[in-house]
Amino acid sequence: xxxxxxxxxxxxxxxxxxxxxxxxxxxxxxxxxxxxxxxxxxxxxxxxxxxxxxxxxxxxxxxxxxxxxxxxxxxxxxxxxxxxxxxxxxxxxxxxxxxxxxxxxxxxxxxxxxxxxxxxxxxxxxx
Numbered sequence: 001x002x003x004x005x006x007x008x009x010x011x012x013x014x015x016x017x018x019x020x021x022x023x024x025x026x027x028x029x030x031x032x033x034x035x036x037x038x039x040x041x042x043x044x045x046x047x048x049x050x051x052x053x054x055x056x057x058x059x060x061x062x063x064x065x066x067x068x069x070x071x072x073x074x075x076x077x078x079x080x081x082x083x084x085x086x087x088x089x090x091x092x093x094x095x096x097x098x099x100x101x102x103x104x105x106x107x108x109x110x111x112x113x114x115x116x117x118x119x120x121x122x123x124x125x126x127x
Contacts, residue, residue: 006066007105009059012090016082018062018102019069020110027061035107055096058103060084 006017025035032038041054064081071078091099 005106005109007102007109009063009099009102011059011063011082011087016063017066018059018106019065020062020106021065021069023068024061024065025110028058031057035111038107052093052096055100055103056084056087056091059091059096059099060087062103062106063087 006019009016009018028035028038032041038058060082067079067081
């Protein structure tokens, strides 16, 4: 997979790549109203269970992007996408807390190119 775009996590002894794709971005926008609202939503979750649900949803979504990309490129050897239930059963709350860094890394890597391409040298300050 494209290391520039992904962050790796381990779920139940298997390694998964978290990738922010256009498809994932659309899903996040649908759920939160945009990527910029995501961090705020996670930080302001009213209770621990709600925060866990959001992290589980995000891990499942971002992990499945690499699986869906694999399946697109290897139609003869498809892999089963992860379910939220599997993520819940194969992780501990402590692990989920450490995955927040990987989620942030995947988001940053997925949006970094967009930010760089919007920088216009004509608008740079002179002297």
